[in-house]
Amino acid sequence: MQKVKAIYPGSFDPTTNGHLDLIARAARIFDHVVVAVLNNSQKSALFSVTERVEMLTEAVQAFENVSVATFDGLMVDFARQQQAQAVVRGIRAISDYEYEFQMALMNRRLAPELETVFMMPAEKYSYVSSRLIKEVFRLGGSIEGLVPPSIVLRLRERAKRNLGVSDGEI
Ligand SMILES: Nc1ncnc2c1ncn2[C@@H]1O[C@H](COP(=O)(O)OP(=O)(O)OP(=O)(O)O)[C@@H](O)[C@H]1O
Numbered sequence: 528m529q530k531v532k533a534i535y536p537g538s539f540d541p542t543t544n545g546h547l548d549l550i551a552r553a554a555r556i557f558d559h560v561v562v563a564v565l566n567n568s569q570k571s572a573l574f575s576v577t578e579r580v581e582m583l584t585e586a587v588q589a590f591e592n593v594s595v596a597t598f599d600g601l602m603v604d605f606a607r608q609q610q611a612q613a614v615v616r617g618i619r620a621i622s623d624y625e626y627e628f629q630m631a632l633m634n635r636r637l638a639p640e641l642e643t644v645f646m647m648p649a650e651k652y653s654y655v656s657s658r659l660i661k662e663v664f665r666l667g668g669s670i671e672g673l674v675p676p677s678i679v680l681r682l683r684e685r686a687k688r689n690l691g692v693s694d695g696e697i
């Protein structure tokens with residue numbers, strides 16, 4: 528039987544437990560999952576692409592069928608290069624739906640052979656986004672349980688390096 532490979536693209540700046548929840552679900556239904564970090568110079572990121580790949584690689588170590596890669600340009604070109612049949616995207620709330628629906632249909636036009644599969648996270652992660660994690664951390668709120676412990680440490684290190692001050696400041 529043919530193996531089914533899926534791409535899970537995103538910016539992962541940084542990895543959250545919401546991303547990992549989705550990766551775990553995707554790893555159960557696809558033979559192989561490639562988590563693909565978008566190298567997008569237009570979107571200003573807190574962590575470099577190299578750091579983001581490092582964080583994800585650490586976080587997905589336990590999954591035998593998950594790998595991490597980077598891409599730039601069109602996601603569909605990357606998916607073709609990888610010979611993937613599916614793209615995984617997460618839907619948290621109705622607010623994600625509109626954008627995701629539009630992207631999925633545009634991608635279908637660009638690559639009709641590629642199927643977009645939407646997945647929902649566990650309810651406890653349904654409000655988690657990288658943007659909100661960075662904001663709450665910056666303002667001194669606790670993000671424990673919402674990102675892997677190593678990400679909290681990286682955020683703290685980054686805060687110290689950036690401003691020479693303690694926790695909570697980026
Ligand atoms: N908590 C979550 N539950 C389900 N899907 C998620 C979650 N967080 C992100 N995703 C999905 O993962 C994919 C990649 O998302 P992305 O890297 O933009 O993360 P993000 O948390 O939305 O970051 P940002 O806040 O910077 O947009 C998208 O399909 C997004 O909907």
Ligand SMILES: [Mg+2]
Pocket residue numbers: 656
């Ligand atoms: Mg997003």
